Amino acid sequence: MTTESTQGQTPPTKTQRDAQPTQSAQSDAQPTQSATSQMELVAAMQRIVGAKNVIYEPHRLHVFSCDGYVAEPSLPRAVVMPTNTDEVAAVVRWLHQHKIPFLPRGAGTGLSGGAIPLNGEVIISLVKMKKLLSVDFENLRAVVQPGLVNLNLTKLITGEGYYYAPDPSSQSVCTIGGNLAENAGGSHCLKYGVTTNHIVAAKFVLPDGEVIDVGSGFGDPIGYDILGLIVGSEGTLGIATEITVRILKKPQAVKTALAMFDRVEDASNTVSAIIGAGIIPAAIEMMDQLAMQAVDKSNYHVGYPTDIEAVLLIEVDGLAAGLEEDAGRVVEICEQNHVRMVKVAGSEAERSLWWSSRKMAFGAIGRVSPDYIVQDGVIPRTKLTEVLQRIADISCESGLPIANVFHAGDGNLHPLICYDSRIPGETEKAMRVGSEVLRVCVDVGGTITGEHGVGIEKVEEMRYQFGEADLAAQLAMRDVFNPGALCNAGKLIPSPARCVEVKQARWTTGRNAAGVEG
Amino acid sequence: METEIPNFAPNDALSSLSEICGIEAVRLIEHGGDILQTNQVDPVVFVTPHDEDEVVEIIRMAHASRWKVSVIGAGTQLASGAPSDRIHVVMGMERLNQVVEFAPADLVVTVQPGVTMEALQAVLAAEGKMLPLDPWLAPNATIGGIAATAASGPRRALYGTVRDMAIGLRVVYPDGTLVRTGGKVVKNVAGYDMTKLFIGSAGTLGVMTELTFKLRPLPLHRETVLLSGTREQIAAVQARLTSSVLIAARAEAMNLTTDVTTDVTTDVSREAADAAWVLAVDCDENESSARYQRDELKTWADEEGTDFTYLSNVDADAWWEATKGSVLDAGVVLRIAGRPSDWEKLARHVTAFAAETGLQIKQTWGVTVGVGRIFIGGPRQQPHEPDTPDSAFTHRVSGLLLELRQMASELGGSAIIERASTEIRTAVDPFGITGGATVLFERIKREIDPKGVLSPGSYAGGI
Ligand SMILES: Cc1cc2nc3c(=O)[nH]c(=O)nc-3n(C[C@H](O)[C@H](O)[C@H](O)COP(=O)(O)OP(=O)(O)OC[C@H]3O[C@@H](n4cnc5c(N)ncnc54)[C@H](O)[C@@H]3O)c2cc1C
Numbered sequence A: 001m002t003t004e005s006t007q008g009q010t011p012p013t014k015t016q017r018d019a020q021p022t023q024s025a026q027s028d029a030q031p032t033q034s035a036t037s038q039m040e041l042v043a044a045m046q047r048i049v050g051a052k053n054v055i056y057e058p059h060r061l062h063v064f065s066c067d068g069y070v071a072e073p074s075l076p077r078a079v080v081m082p083t084n085t086d087e088v089a090a091v092v093r094w095l096h097q098h099k100i101p102f103l104p105r106g107a108g109t110g111l112s113g114g115a116i117p118l119n120g121e122v123i124i125s126l127v128k129m130k131k132l133l134s135v136d137f138e139n140l141r142a143v144v145q146p147g148l149v150n151l152n153l154t155k156l157i158t159g160e161g162y163y164y165a166p167d168p169s170s171q172s173v174c175t176i177g178g179n180l181a182e183n184a185g186g187s188h189c190l191k192y193g194v195t196t197n198h199i200v201a202a203k204f205v206l207p208d209g210e211v212i213d214v215g216s217g218f219g220d221p222i223g224y225d226i227l228g229l230i231v232g233s234e235g236t237l238g239i240a241t242e243i244t245v246r247i248l249k250k251p252q253a254v255k256t257a258l259a260m261f262d263r264v265e266d267a268s269n270t271v272s273a274i275i276g277a278g279i280i281p282a283a284i285e286m287m288d289q290l291a292m293q294a295v296d297k298s299n300y301h302v303g304y305p306t307d308i309e310a311v312l313l314i315e316v317d318g319l320a321a322g323l324e325e326d327a328g329r330v331v332e333i334c335e336q337n338h339v340r341m342v343k344v345a346g347s348e349a350e351r352s353l354w355w356s357s358r359k360m361a362f363g364a365i366g367r368v369s370p371d372y373i374v375q376d377g378v379i380p381r382t383k384l385t386e387v388l389q390r391i392a393d394i395s396c397e398s399g400l401p402i403a404n405v406f407h408a409g410d411g412n413l414h415p416l417i418c419y420d421s422r423i424p425g426e427t428e429k430a431m432r433v434g435s436e437v438l439r440v441c442v443d444v445g446g447t448i449t450g451e452h453g454v455g456i457e458k459v460e461e462m463r464y465q466f467g468e469a470d471l472a473a474q475l476a477m478r479d480v481f482n483p484g485a486l487c488n489a490g491k492l493i494p495s496p497a498r499c500v501e502v503k504q505a506r507w508t509t510g511r512n513a514a515g516v517e518g
Numbered sequence B: 001m002e003t004e005i006p007n008f009a010p011n012d013a014l015s016s017l018s019e020i021c022g023i024e025a026v027r028l029i030e031h032g033g034d035i036l037q038t039n040q041v042d043p044v045v046f047v048t049p050h051d052e053d054e055v056v057e058i059i060r061m062a063h064a065s066r067w068k069v070s071v072i073g074a075g076t077q078l079a080s081g082a083p084s085d086r087i088h089v090v091m092g093m094e095r096l097n098q099v100v101e102f103a104p105a106d107l108v109v110t111v112q113p114g115v116t117m118e119a120l121q122a123v124l125a126a127e128g129k130m131l132p133l134d135p136w137l138a139p140n141a142t143i144g145g146i147a148a149t150a151a152s153g154p155r156r157a158l159y160g161t162v163r164d165m166a167i168g169l170r171v172v173y174p175d176g177t178l179v180r181t182g183g184k185v186v187k188n189v190a191g192y193d194m195t196k197l198f199i200g201s202a203g204t205l206g207v208m209t210e211l212t213f214k215l216r217p218l219p220l221h222r223e224t225v226l227l228s229g230t231r232e233q234i235a236a237v238q239a240r241l242t243s244s245v246l247i248a249a250r251a252e253a254m255n256l257t258t259d260v261t262t263d264v265t266t267d268v269s270r271e272a273a274d275a276a277w278v279l280a281v282d283c284d285e286n287e288s289s290a291r292y293q294r295d296e297l298k299t300w301a302d303e304e305g306t307d308f309t310y311l312s313n314v315d316a317d318a319w320w321e322a323t324k325g326s327v328l329d330a331g332v333v334l335r336i337a338g339r340p341s342d343w344e345k346l347a348r349h350v351t352a353f354a355a356e357t358g359l360q361i362k363q364t365w366g367v368t369v370g371v372g373r374i375f376i377g378g379p380r381q382q383p384h385e386p387d388t389p390d391s392a393f394t395h396r397v398s399g400l401l402l403e404l405r406q407m408a409s410e411l412g413g414s415a416i417i418e419r420a421s422t423e424i425r426t427a428v429d430p431f432g433i434t435g436g437a438t439v440l441f442e443r444i445k446r447e448i449d450p451k452g453v454l455s456p457g458s459y460a461g462g463i
């Protein structure tokens, strides 16, 4: 991947359109190599955040050279760890004045390279901003700093019977700031929605250091929905330093069913039939045989039969009084669709084993295959059977095994393409296969990413989905926020002129995420 | 933005536009304010394109000719926002009224903007689905208008608002470029979430020509519990509701009887108005859950001393329709947002105001989400009636808005005008926003619409 700026190409009318020549002159600029020396930079950062919160020694910078996407590591100039909004703003202002590129980083679990300092950025790490600032149970709101770990928020409010709904599998380590930036999803998003449906307001540091408040704690945003644009912007529009989220009362009761199917088709039909029956389960997850084999070798042994093609994990929640009925309906629908065995969890221990088995799946694949790429395409859920068949065909043709572990309820696939990078040419083949899978997703009316983001990894695949005008409109928004192109440039949106030639050596492995649930 | 074009010749515009859409789709309106619901005396050309290609052509022509264009949906409810600069062309979306694609099993629908809410819900209901939006407006309001104003209703308590449901758009930009945002699947994080930018932008950034929404199943069982009593009693129930595990699909506290407030004896009328509150709590879960929820609410009703009754399915639907219908003719609608726990304080202020001024005021508060609406006055002006200035009324309503805005902002909320006469919308800022984000609004408008083609001056912050 090159370090060229995506801002290089703007529509020809741009200069005439923009009344402010200085701004458009800047937006046409590359992220400039600044004349500022490393010593000046470090000294300035230390002045703002204190010496102990600046990392600049080369050997300590290595761990920040990539996130969960390990293919294109790149060293940051320095890492700065501010502890409050004012410090973030001061750091950004200084970097902006000195034309030094920078990017925000949370826990670094992103799977598409959003936190990789492609341009030698200064990394602004939010890990020291991890406080729960306030919580208002009466009105169902919590205000957090961006570095607060997703699951920690729920842990802090669970005593009173509340939780934070979006639950990415990485929730025990990823941050709410990172979730905001990626518009993270999770298993229970089928019923409860993704991150964008749960963040209502934020304090946001623009790439020139100005601090603005976006969204509103209650009711609707007044004026353009800036918050809506910021959520999912992958750290390219600025830095969220305070985030107001909706919290929910825990459901009164939960029931979880495990359903095993001889044929994938029957499992897929079950998914559609449940939703067709007017039930929106909290979650419907699917695993195929390859994934089952892998997780059964992990610590979370369920003992799946080796001759079934698919297993569904279905969870319904709500008021206890009606849940028996809903669970009964789910079981009935499974039976109508030729389920071999379906069982409702008899205890919390059983339910939790099933969930662990599902959530550890990425890691488990990492143990049975030397390397894997995880893709994140979304398809209309009625196309599940067709697309899974096409993925199986692609696997067959390429000779690379593909395991499937995914959010079936909303059609969000996670094909795990297994390969061995030590075999010459296999990495490239795996990448090609990944791209082919995304092509299939777009062909049936879907998208290239449902929750992991575009980052560096899928920037060229954006063209599968969007035309030049669509991409230009997105680039124009980046210009509005980030005219100097200093904040996390070169990601998310392909630049108009760039050709596809640089797709070299890109892969995602589970290695970096060792110890993280997946 | 730009200054007035010196010599706009309506008849030339009319003939150019008729070359695009045919003569039957173009019409001169001598007094522009009639259709725009503003004081504009200059004429406008009213054009109703047949398809997206014509929309593109019209906008291109407007861009090249420096015309200012306003988009209208049903065209009945433009009395919101600040009165915009002088408009030359009004584009009505009524002919773009097709359901483009409906995939019931995928819970996704794609429609043209001129489809009315009523028509869409009927199509969806035939397959057991719904778009869970129930804004306080007439059933002939268009999807385009609803999306462009982010209109919401009681159902937001469980289902959220348009921004949570819209997943993709086709938008004609002010220079005629067609831009696609989002997609047609329920989960999608590819690129910026551009869809959000157009939802609620009141037609100032682009013309939406196609909208894709995610849907919900039509609840198999619907039940509305009605508790009636004083505002304090209702507030006590609301507090219990928000901290409970109950699942309220709607939770609306309403004070919709106005006759008492016109009484001259202030204390009596205030008391009567205070006593005439209803809390409507919906359950969209299955029948057993609904029964549990109903029993729980009944217990609270008994403990707090409110009356209790409930309605199911079509009866509940009819009750909501009638309730909605009873406020549609209000000339002024204010929308207040704030902490749910503060609604009672704000509502009390409104009741006192009504008693003091003798104005007909109805109010409704989504008590779990903290969004309230104040409906003032009787039958609103018809589009073709000239604005009848009533400065005392204007003064009072503006005063109330400013008071509520002050109170709400102290409590972390906001107050805006959703609907009012031009006079009122000129007397006070309908949105009342301040702060750093306005700078971004301007930059966004300037980036997308540098020539100010679309409804310039009408939006938050005078954009
Ligand atoms: C094993 C495993 C399982 C996963 N499962 C899921 C899943 O189920 N669902 C899902 O959605 N994702 C999943 N992910 C992906 C990842 O965990 C999410 O994208 C998460 O939101 C990233 O959070 P983070 O704190 O690690 O952010 P980082 O990786 O540090 O950063 C991600 C992006 O956010 C930006 N950013 C970080 N903080 C801020 C801020 N405060 N303001 C602005 N921008 C910021 C960065 O610049 C970067 O572009 C998984 C990852 C792993 C490794």
Ligand SMILES: Cc1cc2nc3c(=O)[nH]c(=O)nc-3n(C[C@H](O)[C@H](O)[C@H](O)COP(=O)(O)OP(=O)(O)OC[C@H]3O[C@@H](n4cnc5c(N)ncnc54)[C@H](O)[C@@H]3O)c2cc1C
Pocket: B070, B071, B072, B073, B074, B075, B076, B077, B078, B079, B080, B081, B093, B113, B135, B136, B137, B140, B141, B142, B143, B144, B145, B146, B148, B149, B150, B151, B152, B153, B202, B203, B204, B206, B207, B208, B209, B417, B418, B419, B455
């Ligand atoms: C900030 C604001 C909030 C509002 N909230 C509510 C609410 O919550 N509940 C409620 O009942 N009413 C609300 N209204 C009033 C709302 O204008 C009308 O009730 C509703 O839009 C009626 O639909 P219509 O088809 O008559 O649209 P119209 O009144 O014809 O148009 C409404 C707005 O939408 C724009 N518009 C229409 N079609 C398109 C299109 N295809 N592309 C782009 N823009 C288009 C118009 O330019 C206009 O600004 C609100 C108004 C504003 C300004």
